[in-house]
Structures are given as structure tokens and as C-alpha cells.
Amino acid sequence: xxxxxxxxxxxxxxxxxxxxxxxxxxxxxxxxxxxxxxxxxxxxxxxxxxxxxxxxxxxxxxxxxxxxxxxxxxxxxxxxxxxxxxxxxxxxxxxxxxxxxxxxxxxxxxxxxxxxxxxxxxxxxxxxxxxxxxxxxxxxxxxxxxxxxxxxxxxxxxxxxxxxxxxxxxxxxxxxxxxxxxxxxxxxxxxxxxxxxxxxxxxxxxxxxxxxxxxxxxxxxxxxxxxxxxxxxxxxxxxxxxxxxxxxxxxxxxxxxxxxxxxxxxxxxxxxxxxxxxxxxxxxxxxxxxxxxxxxxxxxxxxxxxxxxxxxxxxxxxxxxxxxxxxxxxxxxxxxxxxxxxxxxxxxxxxxxxxxxxxxxxxxxxxxxxxxxxxxxxxxxxxxxxxxxxxxxxxxxxxxxxxxxxxxxxxxxxxxxxxxxxxxxxxxxxxxxxxxxxxxxxxxxxxxxxxxxxxxxxxxxxxxxxxxxxxxxxxxxxxxxxxxxxxxxxxxxxxxxxxxxxxxxxxxxxxxxxxxxxxxxxxxxxxxxxxxxxxxxxxxxxxxxxxxxxxxxxxxxxxxx
RNA sequence: GGCCCCAUCGUCUAGAGGCCGAGGACACCACCCUCUCAAGGUGGAGGCACGGGUUCGAAUCCCGUUGGGGCUGCCA
Numbered sequence: 296x297x298x299x300x301x302x303x304x305x306x307x308x309x310x311x312x313x314x315x316x317x318x319x320x321x322x323x324x325x326x327x328x329x330x331x332x333x334x335x336x337x338x339x340x341x342x343x344x345x346x347x348x349x350x351x352x353x354x355x356x357x358x359x360x361x362x363x364x365x366x367x368x369x370x371x372x373x374x375x376x377x378x379x380x381x382x383x384x385x386x387x388x389x390x391x392x393x394x395x396x397x398x399x400x401x402x403x404x405x406x407x408x409x410x411x412x413x414x415x416x417x418x419x420x421x422x423x424x425x426x427x428x429x430x431x432x433x434x435x436x437x438x439x440x441x442x443x444x445x446x447x448x449x450x451x452x453x454x455x456x457x458x459x460x461x462x463x464x465x466x467x468x469x470x471x472x473x474x475x476x477x478x479x480x481x482x483x484x485x486x487x488x489x490x491x492x493x494x495x496x497x498x499x500x501x502x503x504x505x506x507x508x509x510x511x512x513x514x515x516x517x518x519x520x521x522x523x524x525x526x527x528x529x530x531x532x533x534x535x536x537x538x539x540x541x542x543x544x545x546x547x548x549x550x551x552x553x554x555x556x557x558x559x560x561x562x563x564x565x566x567x568x569x570x571x572x573x574x575x576x577x578x579x580x581x582x583x584x585x586x587x588x589x590x591x592x593x594x595x596x597x598x599x600x601x602x603x604x605x606x607x608x609x610x611x612x613x614x615x616x617x618x619x620x621x622x623x624x625x626x627x628x629x630x631x632x633x634x635x636x637x638x639x640x641x642x643x644x645x646x647x648x649x650x651x652x653x654x655x656x657x658x659x660x661x662x663x664x665x666x667x668x669x670x671x672x673x674x675x676x677x678x679x680x681x682x683x684x685x686x687x688x689x690x691x692x693x694x695x696x697x698x699x700x701x702x703x704x705x706x707x708x709x710x711x712x713x714x715x716x717x718x719x720x721x722x723x724x725x726x727x728x729x730x731x732x733x734x735x736x737x738x739x740x741x742x743x744x745x746x747x748x749x750x751x752x753x754x755x756x757x758x759x760x761x762x763x764x765x766x767x768x769x770x771x772x773x774x775x776x777x778x779x780x781x782x783x784x785x786x787x788x789x790x791x792x793x794x795x796x797x798x799x800x801x802x803x804x805x806x807x808x809x810x811x812x813x814x815x816x817x818x819x820x821x822x823x824x825x826x827x828x829x830x831x832x833x834x835x836x837x838x839x840x841x842x843x844x845x846x847x848x849x850x851x852x853x854x855x856x
Numbered sequence: 857g858g859c860c861c862c863a864u865c866g867u868c869u870a871g872a873g874g875c876c877g878a879g880g881a882c883a884c885c886a887c888c889c890u891c892u893c894a895a896g897g898u899g900g901a902g903g904c905a906c907g908g909g910u911u912c913g914a915a916u917c918c919c920g921u922u923g924g925g926g927c928u929g930c931c932a
Contacts, residue, residue: 394932429931486929499858500928517930535861544859552930559932583860583927607862607925614924642868645881649869653880672869674862675925682868682882692895732894742893761892790891797891808891820893 386419387573391445391452392563394426395437398625399444401678402578402609402617405643409606410576411450412644412666422570423456428562430460444626447636449659457570459562466557469565469595470518470550478594479518479550481510500546518551520560520591528586533574533604534671540586548587560584564591572601576668579605579675580616604668607647610675617678629683633706633737638687646676656689688734696723699730703739710740712747721746721830728822745816746831751839752817753846761809761819762843768810769847771800775811776840784833786825793825814843 391407393399414421425441427433438458445452473479482505493502501519510516523542530538550561557565567575567588575585582605592600609617617624629639637659645655649672650665657665691699700723707717722743729742744752762768774796782792797807812824815836821827828836 392932396932426932432931482930495857519930538860540860546928549930554930556930558930563932578926579861580926581932584932605861610925612867616926645868647868649880651870653870655869655881672862676869677867679867679882685882688895734894793891804891806891812892816892818892822893824891 387414387417388420388422388571389414389574389576390422390424390457390567390570390572392424392426392566392577393441394429394432395434395441396429396432397437397619398627399437399440400617400619400624401626401629401639401643402624403441404444404448404626404639405609405646406576406578406606407445407450408448408640408643409604409647409666409668409671411452412662413574413576413668414453416663416666419573420453421450422454422572423452424566424570425456425458425460426559426562427458427460428557428559430556433460440627447626447630448640449636450640457566459557459566462562462566463557465569466562466565469561470557472596473520473550473591473594474518476594478521480506480508480521480547481512481516482519482547482549483510483513483516483553498544498546501548503547506547515553517549517553519547520550520587520594522547522587522590528589530582530585530589530603531600532582533602533668534607534673535582535605538582538585545586545590550591560587560591564588564595564597567601568592568595568597574604574668575601576604576606579608581605604671607672607675609646609678612677614675614677616675622678623680624678631737633735633739634683634687635690635702635736638683638690641690642683642686646678647672656686684734691733691736692731694730696727696730700726703736706736706739710747711744711752716747716749718747725822725826725830728826732822741818742822745821745827750842751813751815753813754818757813757817757819761813762847765810767800767802769844771796771802771807771810772814772840772844772847774799776837776844779828779833779837779840784829786823786829789825789828810843811840815839 389410391403391410393403393407411421413419423441423445425438427438442456470479482501484501484504489501489504492504493499496502505519506521522545525542527539527541528545530540532538548560550558552558566572585603585605589600611617611622619625626639630636640659641655641657641662644657644662644666648666648670649655650657650661652665654661691702694702703722703726707722708714710717725743725746729739732742733739765771775793778792778796779789782788793808793811794804797804800807808824809819812821813819815831816824816827831839
């Protein structure tokens with residue numbers, strides 16, 4: 296069977312492919328059970344997720360980018376912060392649940408993207424939850440950063456974000472229920488005491504010391520969850536199949552801190568239940584505590600468990616998980632380095648997933664159409680900024696000139712020139728030439744600074760190479776000064792004049808233009824020279840050529856005369 | 857150490873037992889184009905970790921080895 300329903304061109308009735316895939320998922324792996332339960336659930340959903348999915352599946356690739364966003368535009372999206380719109384539909388409900396403990400992370404962005412794509416594609420809801428139960432480490436500004444980052448990426452969310460710090464009552468009700476059910480017990484062991492007892496033990500972790508002590512509440516006493524001694528819990532994972540954890544290997548973990556604050560596993564399970572979350576899509580680092588969450592969920596008498604999908608982690612060049620501490624991961628930093636949100640999200644979608652047709656540059660609509668959660672890769676992905684940069688260049692070149700100029704504004708405002716010297720009209724005329732030469736917006740100022748600076752920003756290495764290192768440079772500059780003084784001042788005429796200068800010097804134009812370029816723009820590389828000179832103006836061009844001439848040491852024949 | 861996950865060019869991926877002599881993208885190299893630099897075009901180098909098994913046939917299924925990673929908090 297071939298049809299995989301991934302929107303390959305030329306394949307009719309792609310929705311049949313989708314169904315084929317689902318059917319296949321349900322019946323493959325007969326022997327090993329991988330993905331079976333999970334796929335069955337997904338099947339249910341695609342079964343009633345409506346015509347939108349099928350209509351998308353039939354979209355012709357040529358229409359790419361020219362269609363209305365099929366992803367649930369009928370639903371009124373609240374873009375921005377805190378707009379409550381309860382549009383609870385029958386579709387799957389996913390949530391992105393970041394913790395505001397620092398700058399928003401590219402890994403978080405990838406997780407958010409995958410959640411968003413799945414929700415939009417399945418006609419479901421993408422919910423937001425701020426996991427700020429650790430009051431020591433959370434700051435409001437980080438929370439704002441989450442909203443800002445998602446908005447920057449173009450990911451809108453449904454309903455009002457859930458903020459855990461505002462839901463203490465929900466958690467204490469859950470705790471009461473768990474206590475009543477005999478699932479929790481108080482524990483006053485310190486970390487040190489546990490360590491001392493379990494040193495060298497076969498099973499590390501908490502040893503159940505307080506299980507039968509029947510301690511009541513009190514200062515310094517945390518609540519632990521009594522895990523089963525036997526049996527196992529199976530995590531049904533859309534990416535990894537069924538992962539089995541033996542209960543004997545799961546320690547009695549703390550659910551409530553001794554100060555009464557709920558911990559991650561508790562708040563997580565309670566909220567997923569309360570929010571009606573059907574699919575938990577998150578980083579693989581959460582896989583080991585998923586059985587704990589399932590145990591809590593079941594102890595709470597929760598309904599049907601969500602389906603899990605643990606995405607591969609993002610790693611650095613040493614293949615370690617990307618970390619705030621040692622790796623450049625802040626989305627905000629990438630924004631400030633001149634990366635476009637569309638390039639970022641396009642790059643991000645390819646980390647852990649790839650389109651079957653190989654077409655990697657894709658719009659958000661393309662992604663919604665082509666993305667398949669069940670096709671997510673299992674191995675860690677290296678965040679390669681070089682490829683990101685390439686994508687950024689692609690997106691910059693694809694912009695309209697107007698949009699490009701608009702996008703450049705923040706970088707132009709902080710250019711190395713005096714603000715009053717900046718001329719928007721001059722920049723606008725140079726912009727198209729710059730646009731096709733930069734890979735990030737941050738490179739723009741260095742391409743145009745010579746236009747707005749009093750003098751050429753001479754780069755020493757360039758000077759050495761093209762002027763000081765060329766014995767013919769002096770004569771060449773002298774000739775250029777003479778020629779430019781009289782030729783009509785258009786790019787084409789300047790080119791002609793320069794060609795004549797080159798011929799008189801016995802050089803090719805490519806070689807002859809180098810000292811002129813450095814004298815006027817300060818660098819050996821940059822936008823096309825003749826347009827640059829034209830925009831700079833005859834007087835300033837001549838001034839700079841003379842200044843360069845003055846800067847040169849008097850050598851050679853000049854001394855003899 | 858324990859538990860769990862993972863393994864296709866340097867990197868990200870396509871791959872669902874025969875369409876694979878393994879495809880694409882980034883990066884790299886060469887050439888073309890060219891006023892520099894880019895962009896673009898053409899071509900190139902480069903990979904199924906290893907060992908068993910199943911099968912007429914394995915990148916693909918199974919087992920093992922090795923290697924990498926995650927978790928192992930009163931963080932999330």
C-alpha cells in the first residue's frame with residue numbers, strides 16, 4: 296500500500312489516502328501493539344472532524360498560498376491576550392503549557408507550533424496554560440513574553456489562557472479527593488534523610504518510609520502519592536507507540552509541597568482533565584513522568600485519558616538538550632538578530648517532521664495541510680542556525696519591497712549614522728538591491744551605512760586588500776576622480792566611465808572597481824557599485840575618492856618626480 | 857547506577873519488505889552567470905552504527921551489541 300495521504304501532488308482523492316493511513320495504522324504492528332490504541336482514537340476524531348479536513352486534503356499544490364486559511368477561520372479567533380471565547384467544539388483539544396521561568400525558548404516554540412498545527416488541522420482547539428505553580432521562579436514579564444512570542448510567530452489560541460496560580464482551589468479539591476481515596480500520605484523526610492537511607496539501594500528514589508506512619512498535616516510535611524507496588528502503566532503515544540512503565544520503578548512522588556503548593560504532576564493532571572484536553576503534545580523530557588500523571592488521573596477518577604505525543608527534544612551540536620544556560624535559545628534573541636517569524640516557524644516545523652513531497656519552504660496553510668502528528672520523528676533534532684538563516688534569506692527575498700522596507704525600520708533606527716542623516720527615500724531606492732543580498736535584517740545597516748555617514752566607513756582589511764595592496768590603485772583613483780567629475784550622473788553612465796578607467800589601467804572592470812568601492816563605501820562587498828555611487832551623489836563620491844587618495848602613502852614614481 | 861527513549865549523508869529529513877544503484881533541503885566543493893557580494897543555474901563529494909535472525913528479497917520486521925539522549929527535585 297502506497298497512499299499515505301500526505302498531500303502528494305497528482306494523487307486523486309487524497310482523503311481516501313488519509314483513511315487508508317488511519318486504517319493502516321489501526322491494523323499494522325499486529326505483533327507489537329505500537330500505536331494501535333492511539334491510532335484508534337485519532338481515527339475517531341478524523342471521522343467526525345468534518346469536511347474541512349477532506350477539502351484541505353484535495354487542495355492542489357499550485358494553489359499553495361493562494362487560498363483562504365482552511366484552518367477553522369469560521370471560528371472567530373482571538374488574537375492577543377486574554378480574550379475569552381468559549382468555542383468548545385467536538386474536535387480535539389490540545390494545550391501548550393509553558394512555565395514562565397525565563398525567556399521563551401525555541402523548543403517551546405516548536406512544541407507550540409506542533410500543537411497549533413494539529414488543532415487547526417483537526418478542527419480542534421489550541422489552548423494555553425501558564426504553569427506558574429513555582430512562585431519562586433516565575434515572573435509576570437516572562438508570562439507576557441509567552442503571549443508576545445506566540446503572537447509574533449502567528450500562533451493564535453482559543454479561549455482564555457488558564458493560569459495555574461489562579462486555580463489553587465481546584466487543586467486543593469483534587470487533593471481532598473485523593474486523600475479521601477487513600478492515595479496520598481504525609482511525609483516529613485528531608486532530602487538528606489532519604490538519601491542517607493537509600494544510598495546503595497537497588498531502587499533509588501523515595502523509599503516509602505512514611506507510608507504507614509499515618510502522619511497528619513503539619514509544618515514541613517509534604518503529601519506523597521502512593522504508587523502501586525505491582526503492575527504497570529502504559530503510555531499510549533502517537534509518536535513512540537506504547538511505552539510500558541513497571542510500577543515498581545515509580546517512587547512515591549511528592550504531589551503537594553510542604554508549604555501547600557501543588558506540584559507539576561498534580562496541577563498538570565487536574566488541569567488537563569478540567570480543560571478537556573484530548574491530546575497532550577509536548578517534549579520528550581516529559582515522558583518519564585507521564586505514568587505518574589496517568590496514575591494521578593486515574594486516582595482522581597478521570598474520564599478517558601488523553602492521547603500522548605512526545606516530541607523529540609531539540610539538541611545542540613554536542614547533542615545535548617537545548618538549555619537556557621548554555622545555548623542560544625531565546626526566541627526574542629533571534630527576533631533581534633533579524634530573523635523573520637515566518638522563517639522561524641518554517642524552520643521549526645522541520646525539526647522532528649518533514650513533508651513527504653520534499654517541499655520545505657511552506658506557508659502556514661501548507662503546514663496545516665501537510666502536517667501529520669503520527670509522522671513525527673523520534674530522534675533528537677539539532678537546531679541548525681545556518682539552515683534557519685538560509686530560510687530567512689528566502690523569506691526576505693520573497694517579501695514585497697514595501698514590506699521589506701517596513702520590516703527594516705527597527706534596524707534603520709539604530710543604525711550607525713546620525714538619525715537626522717538618514718534619508719528614507721534614498722534607502723527606499725537602495726532597498727531592492729539590499730533585499731536580495733541579506734539573509735537577516737540585521738545585515739541591512741552595514742549594506743547602506745555609507746549612504747548616511749559623513750565619511751566612508753573604511754574597513755581596514757578591505758583597505759589593505761583593495762587599495763594599499765594594489766600598486767595601480769592610486770592612478771586608478773585619480774583617473775576615476777577625473778572621469779566622474781564630468782560624466783553624466785546615472786548608474787549606466789558611471790558604469791561606462793568606470794569601464795573606460797579600467798581599460799586605461801589595463802584591468803578588468805571587476806578588478807578596477809575594487810579600490811573605488813572601498814574608497815567610497817568602505818568595504819569590498821556591498822550592493823552594486825554604480826547604483827550606490829549614483830545614490831550617494833557626485834560630490835560626495837568625489838570627496839571620498841579624494842579622501843582615499845590623501846590617505847594613501849606617497850610611494851613609487853611620485854617620489855622620483 | 858536505575859528507569860525510559862532513540863539510531864538514514866556533517867546537519868534536518870524522505871523512506872511503511874521488491875519502486876533504493878537510498879530521494880530532497882542546509883552546509884561544503886567545482887563550473888556557469890556576473891561591476892564586488894549575494895541570488896540563480898549546472899555538476900560533484902557525502903549516509904542506512906555493528907552483529908545475528910526472519911524472508912526468495914531487509915534502510916524497512918525481530919533479537920542482541922555499541923553509541924547517543926532524557927528523566928532520576930518539596931522544578932516544569
